[in-house]
Structures are given as structure tokens and as C-alpha cells.
Amino acid sequence: MLPDALPSRWYPIFSSAQLRRAPTVVERLGERLVLWRDAAGRAHAALDRCPHRGVSFKTATVNQAGELVCPYHGFTFSPKGPCAHAPVLGRDAKPPAMSLDIRNVTEAHGLIWAFTGAVEADTPPPPWFEGLGDDxxxxxxxxxxxxxxxxxxxxxxxxxxxxxxxxxxxxxxxxxxxxxxxxxxxxxxxxxxxxxxxxxxxxxxxxxxxxxxxxxxxxxxxxxxxxxxxxxxxxxxxxxxxxxxxxxxxxxxxxxxxxxxxxxxxxxxxxxxxxxxxxxxxxxxxxxxxxxxxxxxxxxxxxxxxxxxxxxxxxxxxxx
Ligand code: FES
Ligand SMILES: [Fe+2]
Missing domain, CATH: 3.90.380.10 (Naphthalene 1,2-dioxygenase Alpha Subunit; Chain A, domain 1)
Structure with a gap:
């Protein structure tokens, strides 16, 4: 994380209306991040670096299960991070110890927000001024x-x-x-x-x-x-x-x-x-x-x- 971003805070990182299912790559908080939506429309974010060989997910796709599919060797990654499938290994094999570097995001007030820390049960929602900007x-x-x-x-x-x-x-x-x-x-x-x-x-x-x-x-x-x-x-x-x-x-x-x-x-x-x-x-x-x-x-x-x-x-x- 960027050294001068505040710790344990929600920062807005993208507009909800502009995030579709297909991956979007943005630079925020000192990192290059890939954002995408799963089949239920939930937003997800990860470091934009395929853990296999490091390519960007800019031209990745999202499959029916909401998994991110790397364009290079087709490894698929669940929105929680782990690699669910590597085509080269055959249908049922999963490469061990391979996972996306997931970032915590939430959606509120028409924005995608990223948290600079670990989200806990008592983590407050993103900051807002009540009664404003919601119509x-x-x-x-x-x-x-x-x-x-x-x-x-x-x-x-x-x-x-x-x-x-x-x-x-x-x-x-x-x-x-x-x-x-x-x-x-x-x-x-x-x-x-x-x-x-x-x-x-x-x-x-x-x-x-x-x-x-x-x-x-x-x-x-x-x-x-x-x-x-x-x-x-x-x-x-x-x-x-x-x-x-x-x-x-x-x-x-x-x-x-x-x-x-x-x-x-x-x-x-x-x-x-x-x-x-x-x-x-x-x-x-x-x-x-x-x-x-x-x-x-x-x-x-x-x-x-x-x-x-x-x-x-x-x-x-x-x-x-
Ligand atoms: S670099 Fe992503 S699957 Fe190989
Ligand atoms: Fe001004």
C-alpha cells in the first residue's frame, strides 16, 4: 500500500456505473488493481498480476461462475482468490498454492470502495454525509x-x-x-x-x-x-x-x-x-x-x- 494513504480506511476507487462484468484495470493506492463483477453483480478487486507468470488481467475475461480467466494460459481464479482450474493440467487438477492477491472492496452510494487494511466484523461502512448525493x-x-x-x-x-x-x-x-x-x-x-x-x-x-x-x-x-x-x-x-x-x-x-x-x-x-x-x-x-x-x-x-x-x-x- 502507498505509504501516505491512511491505514484502515475506505477509499473510493471507481464509479459503480462504469464497472461492468468485464475486468477493468485501475491504479489506486499505490497499486495496479483489476476490478470485475461476478454473475450476481458483486464487485471484486485484486492486484493486477496473474500469480502464474505475472501478466496483466486487462484482457482477461470473466466466466459464468464469476471467475477471472487469465488470457495467457487460461488459469481461472475464484473471486476469493484461489486458482480453480489450470487447463494445462487437465479437468480436475488445481495448481497448489496459487492465488490472486485479493483486495477488500465494497459498494455504496454509487461507488466502489477499497479498504486499506483487513476488514473485520466491526469495520465501519465507507464515510458519507448522510442525506446527500443519494437521489x-x-x-x-x-x-x-x-x-x-x-x-x-x-x-x-x-x-x-x-x-x-x-x-x-x-x-x-x-x-x-x-x-x-x-x-x-x-x-x-x-x-x-x-x-x-x-x-x-x-x-x-x-x-x-x-x-x-x-x-x-x-x-x-x-x-x-x-x-x-x-x-x-x-x-x-x-x-x-x-x-x-x-x-x-x-x-x-x-x-x-x-x-x-x-x-x-x-x-x-x-x-x-x-x-x-x-x-x-x-x-x-x-x-x-x-x-x-x-x-x-x-x-x-x-x-x-x-x-x-x-x-x-x-x-x-x-x-x-
Ligand atoms: S500468466 Fe496467467 S495463466 Fe499464465
Ligand atoms: Fe478552485
Whole structure:
């Protein structure tokens, strides 16, 4: 596992709607993984390396039993891992001690999630913000790989007030001044809220909150909510998934169209053209405390960094 991913956490790794029965290969959490569905539609994941001779499962198939069939020598692997059949040995022979390197995945809220550790009976479900993002008719999803470290990307999601500066032309009218700002934390969560507006005016209320390892909810007013999940790919890249939800009209389908337009505009114009070049330029990716000269309105991003470091050092203590 990637050294700077948090231990014993659920990370979103793929969109449910895009995972079919046929294998899909993705890079997440420092590994190349193969994902597939069995005949009952259950999602499975394993390291993308055939244990026989190491080829990728990218062009593998899935048989009627939901087993993964390697394209090279046709060895078949059960979703639990063991090799169930090797054609070269004849019908009933099974090669001993040959198994996929299985990863724990579950499916919730339209996402496939991978657990960075051993799933136990008391392992909690993936993190979520209850009451949000579950009426998919009002939602639009976007998922992409970004060449940015996951800690920087997550921090940037909690940074509201850059909108009035960096995005002043593409999202005009948002103002640059934060007032009535509050920040609270628990062991796993950061909650910020306040108003963003012009000097002397009341400003628009906003909420930005985070749940470890990297799920963010933004309420930017206007009845538009954004959920963002950030999952590390490696030390330089992240997989970012965002669900835009509109609650503007009585018609869910109309809200869905508005959410889709909002998502497209935000990603193609604001995020790609304005945020990405700056985020890519940040060094170091995980600043030591005190390196960034943070100010009061950065309290949410700073609190996230503290929680992240604490959760990561828990793993280091266990490993020692
Ligand atoms: S490499 Fe997969 S079956 Fe031989
Ligand atoms: Fe931005």
C-alpha cells in the first residue's frame, strides 16, 4: 500500500456505473488493481498480476461462475482468490498454492470502495454525509486522474475564499472576504462555515466539511451541493471523484441537468484552466508544520492536515 494513504480506511476507487462484468484495470493506492463483477453483480478487486507468470488481467475475461480467466494460459481464479482450474493440467487438477492477491472492496452510494487494511466484523461502512448525493436523478458525477498529491487536492477542496480571487472572472460575484467563520473538529471530521462576500456586505453562507480519509462536502449556496472524494494513486497523482447535486426545482430531472451543466463548467473551466496549474506547482506536497504561513480562514485546511498526520502516525506506531 502507498505509504501516505491512511491505514484502515475506505477509499473510493471507481464509479459503480462504469464497472461492468468485464475486468477493468485501475491504479489506486499505490497499486495496479483489476476490478470485475461476478454473475450476481458483486464487485471484486485484486492486484493486477496473474500469480502464474505475472501478466496483466486487462484482457482477461470473466466466466459464468464469476471467475477471472487469465488470457495467457487460461488459469481461472475464484473471486476469493484461489486458482480453480489450470487447463494445462487437465479437468480436475488445481495448481497448489496459487492465488490472486485479493483486495477488500465494497459498494455504496454509487461507488466502489477499497479498504486499506483487513476488514473485520466491526469495520465501519465507507464515510458519507448522510442525506446527500443519494437521489441520483438530481446528481451528476465526474471522475478524473489529477497530477496532484492527494493531500494538496484535499486541502484545496476546503479552501473557499480563493474563489473570489482565482475564479473572479469565471465565477463572478462571489466576493473575497470571509466573515462569521467558524471551524470545529472531531477525530475524523472538520467542519467549517461562514459567509463569503464583498467588503461590508453580508455575503453568501457556505459550509465546507471533511471526513477522513478524503471526503468533502461543499454547500456553496444556491441549492448546489458538491461531494468530492480524493484517493491517492501514487506520490504524485490522485483520483478525484465529484458528485454535483442540485436542489433548485421541484423536478428532479431538471435538477439533474443543472447539476450536469454545473459539473461540466466547474471541471472544464474553473478546475482545469485555473486550479490545476497552481495545484501542480505546490512544493512540497505535504508541508511540515509551520512551512505554510496559514491565517485564520485557513483553519479548515490546517485542521485536516493535523488529522491526516495523526491518523498516519497511528500506522507508523503500529508498524514499529
Ligand atoms: S500468466 Fe496467467 S495463466 Fe499464465
Ligand atoms: Fe478552485
Amino acid at each position: 441520483l436523478r438530481r446528481c451528476a458525477d465526474i471522475a478524473e486522474e489529477w497530477p496532484v498529491h492527494h493531500v494538496q487536492l484535499t486541502q484545496s477542496m476546503l479552501d473557499i475564499y480563493h474563489v473570489g480571487v482565482l475564479h473572479r472572472r469565471t465565477a463572478p460575484g462571489s466576493g473575497q472576504v470571509i466573515t462569521d467563520f467558524t471551524m470545529t473538529t472531531t477525530e475524523d471530521e472538520v467542519h467549517t462555515e461562514g459567509r463569503l462576500g464583498h467588503e461590508g456586505a453580508k455575503g453568501m453562507p457556505f459550509v465546507a466539511r471533511l471526513r477522513l480519509p478524503g471526503l468533502v462536502h461543499l454547500d456553496v449556496g444556491f441549492g448546489l451541493h458538491v461531494l468530492v472524494g480524493v484517493t491517492p494513486i501514487d506520490a504524485k497523482r490522485s483520483w478525484v471523484w465529484a458528485r454535483y447535486e442540485a436542489r433548485l426545482t421541484p423536478l428532479p430531472q431538471l435538477d439533474g441537468v443543472i447539476a450536469w451543466l454545473g459539473a461540466k463548467y466547474d471541471f472544464t473551466v474553473l478546475q482545469h484552466m485555473e486550479d490545476l496549474p497552481l495545484l501542480k506547482s505546490i512544493e512540497p506536497a505535504v508541508p511540515e508544520p509551520g512551512v505554510d504561513r496559514l491565517i485564520a480562514p485557513d483553519a479548515g485546511a490546517a485542521a485536516y492536515l493535523r488529522l491526516y498526520r495523526r491518523a498516519l502516525s497511528g500506522r507508523m506506531e503500529v508498524a514499529q
